[in-house]
Amino acid sequence: xxxxxxxxxxxICQRGTSLTIxxxxxxQVTMMFWYRQQPGQSLTLIATANQGSEATYxxxxxxxxxxxxxxxxxxxxxxxSNMSPEDSSIYLCSVDSTGGQSYNEQFFGPGxxxxxx
Amino acid sequence: AQKITQTQPGMFVQEKEAxxxxxxxxxxxxxxxxxxxxxxxxxxxxxxxxxxxxxxxNATEGxxxxxxxxxxxxxNLVISASQLGDSAMYFCAMSSDYKLSFGAGxxxxxxx
Numbered sequence: 001x002x003x004x005x006x007x008x009x010x011x012i013c014q015r016g017t018s019l020t021i022x023x024x025x026x027x028q029v030t031m032m033f034w035y036r037q038q039p040g041q042s043l044t045l046i047a048t049a050n051q052g053s054e055a056t057y058x059x060x061x062x063x064x065x066x067x068x069x070x071x072x073x074x075x076x077x078x079x080x081s082n083m084s085p086e087d088s089s090i091y092l093c094s095v096d097s098t099g100g101q102s103y104n105e106q107f108f109g110p111g112x113x114x115x116x117x
Numbered sequence: 118a119q120k121i122t123q124t125q126p127g128m129f130v131q132e133k134e135a136x137x138x139x140x141x142x143x144x145x146x147x148x149x150x151x152x153x154x155x156x157x158x159x160x161x162x163x164x165x166x167x168x169x170x171x172x173x174x175n176a177t178e179g180x181x182x183x184x185x186x187x188x189x190x191x192x193n194l195v196i197s198a199s200q201l202g203d204s205a206m207y208f209c210a211m212s213s214d215y216k217l218s219f220g221a222g223x224x225x226x227x228x229x
Contacts, residue, residue, distance in 0.1 A: 001164075033216065042221050042222055043208070043210075044219075094162075110159075110160070
């Protein structure tokens, strides 16, 4: 299974600022995904980050608010822009380590716990 | 559109007993995957078990087994011989087009 790390593990930010979250994988993967988990809620997919092309956003999420970079096959960043207290969540990246060949390999990073004051 | 339903918001189980967590799903895709994840209070998502829609046998991984009933569109997780460390939130998820849709989750509390 892929080993995934995220930075920072947690942060407390002021409203109106932006935070960039990094996701690093120990092997090359085709697909990386970013999820949000609001307090007491389930996980919701924000976007799919593909190397060499723009991220694909899910309904309700826009690039201006959550810009994503995917410079290579082992790394991605998610920026939470112009933050408000409603953005307080756990943000998780996940990877499909099979290159889209199978459904059975979806692993998550440890998450970034964000609090916006 | 896909929908995952977990109807049990919370469950208590005695240590060493088995517990079944319910999950039903709805999809029109002929090929899909079903996952269970464990999320302890630390927030990480721990992969437990996977079942493919075309798999003939129910998946098992150690103390975890998935009771897959395709006609009923259910994928219940069974945890045998519960341990105190099993106390956590458990999420059922379904993959389609390589993206995961999650249920609301079930909180499991194991009592000594």
